[in-house]
Amino acid sequence: MSAIRFELIKTCKQSGARLGKLYTPHGVIDTPIFMPVGTQATVKAMTPEELKEIGAQIILSNTYHLYLRPGEKLVEKAGGLHKFMNWDRAILTDSGGFQVFSLSDLRNITEEGVTFKSHIDGSKHFISPEKAIQIENALGADIIMAFDECTPYEADYDYTKNSMERTLRWAERCLKAHQKPDKQALFGIVQGGMFKDLRQESARQTVKMDFPGYAVGGLSIGEPKEIMYQVLDWTVPFLPENKPRYLMGVGSPDALLEGVIRGIDMFDCVLPTRIARNGTVFTSKGKLVVRNAEYAEDFRPLDDECDCYACKNYSRAYIRHLFKAKEILAARLATIHNLRFLLKLMEDVRRAIMEDSLLDFKEEFFRKYGYTNE
């Protein structure tokens, strides 16, 4: 039996968005949900308690990074990733596929797997579908991802087709290699680039393998957002209603809303934490670069509609000072705020779905935020 169970609670009559519950070995997750990213077994600048306080129900961690450092065997010895990092709610690990293709050097793809050089020390490594699953089994996340090739946005039809078909064969191998299906749910990943027939073929074939959940991969990698939405429109109808759907690497407010409306249940992205550390924050009136001189004497909170710790206790002037002075608390406060902003947005989205009013909510949200399509 599967490690997870998805319950579809209702579909928004106005938008078609889904409200659900995802039962995992580490708690029940309300969907649609945004998953903060804890690349190296820590969500940058945050403690687990702070993540809980802002409403995080599941976080993502990166297999590629943990494999290279500290190594999955060490994490396993520590009692698994949950215990190692002191997080007792759900975790999803990606397969390392995306990072192998985007971060490492000198990668070489064969049918067997991928050879690459570590971005940390240049050491040579080989990851196959079997190896990826072995690492993910050792890490012990609640949801693990199949090893795929994230096809580059610019790839032509033939490359994309070959890549998509190899990802299907790799998915079969991942399923066979998976040692703990009762404890960890393995998700399949739909690829197929920006081509309608390839996406649909990938979705059909992946769904045939009967995974407990499905991701749409290979998006948010540089393509215009209209194309991403188009690919979702092509793909999602081929995914089963009774399984969770995960759009990988998406975390801007506009794309979250557009994704939810297209039937997506789960999202992750480094965007909110990364821009936070550079001094950029989401607010109900759009993004704000709190480092800027105009906020030097601005004693208002980052966002007067936000209920986070940073907004309840600190001014823009203080947070700007912390950024100028290169203080760690700057990154902490901006990260808390940006993650809370997205988690709160998803809470509002779930409420709007319950009330069959997500399109109204979206209009109202973007009236204030500005629909930047960034």
Next chain:
Amino acid sequence: MSAIRFELIKTCKQSGARLGKLYTPHGVIDTPIFMPVGTQATVKAMTPEELKEIGAQIILSNTYHLYLRPGEKLVEKAGGLHKFMNWDRAILTDSGGFQVFSLSDLRNITEEGVTFKSHIDGSKHFISPEKAIQIENALGADIIMAFDECTPYEADYDYTKNSMERTLRWAERCLKAHQKPDKQALFGIVQGGMFKDLRQESARQTVKMDFPGYAVGGLSIGEPKEIMYQVLDWTVPFLPENKPRYLMGVGSPDALLEGVIRGIDMFDCVLPTRIARNGTVFTSKGKLVVRNAEYAEDFRPLDDECDCYACKNYSRAYIRHLFKAKEILAARLATIHNLRFLLKLMEDVRRAIMEDSLLDFKEEFFRKYGYTNE
């Protein structure tokens, strides 16, 4: 009337150490106390709530840094330093003297004050005793320090004598310049380098000016610790019993204990927070460099006798991983631990004074910790 009141509760029959209470506009402080340093209006890597959780009752902030960035006028506009940084317990600000002499470039000392170049942008500044107090009045700390010259350890007798006498004249000017004696207690600072007669003359003359508290300055600046203890032995007997005594810039466990035994009530130092960010932590068995390879698979807490958040929830292996991966949480956990270690040490010290057993406590502490005299 003075902004603060000091109550001497008892003197340890075994060691002569003092147990007291210091009443400030922002709460009552148990002495002897260690004050974490929040140089730039933040104790690096910590929130105010975390400081309270580990038992911090008063923190120190640096006038030199806040004057340069964000500027005392901005802090005043924000409602003062307490409100600006969200800390409602007591604050002490130094006068900037030490930083002007140690951090800035091209300083030039005259009777009037000190001209120096900012370590941030090279801009030229002038600070006099009057200016220092004006800045400290604007910042609004509970305890403020007189503007002094921190005489270099290597200075000869004549230089030290002239410097000490100028510091006395500056102290008079600070007293006159102080606009809020009912809200902020101005402490005098004893200088006089490593010379017995100069220290005693400085103490006598400073005490004559009747400050609400006294600091011993110009120590822990490179001299051997035996010399520091010798200077304390010369100086402290000249300080009044009914006023708090503050040894500036001291924060190693051995020097804290030796200082307390010599009648000191207050200490501050960047040591615990600075070494924490470099991966070195205090433990009941001595210092430990958690970055080191030997802790890679060590799943014990930093210190099994510690009650801090880091020790209750994380292993050395995890914290080492965070340091290797350059994660912010590494600095956070090590900082929480090191500050808690010193605050807990002072709690234990106060208990031992109450029980007239501080020398026994010291012996037992160093039996495990190792008396490194570092």
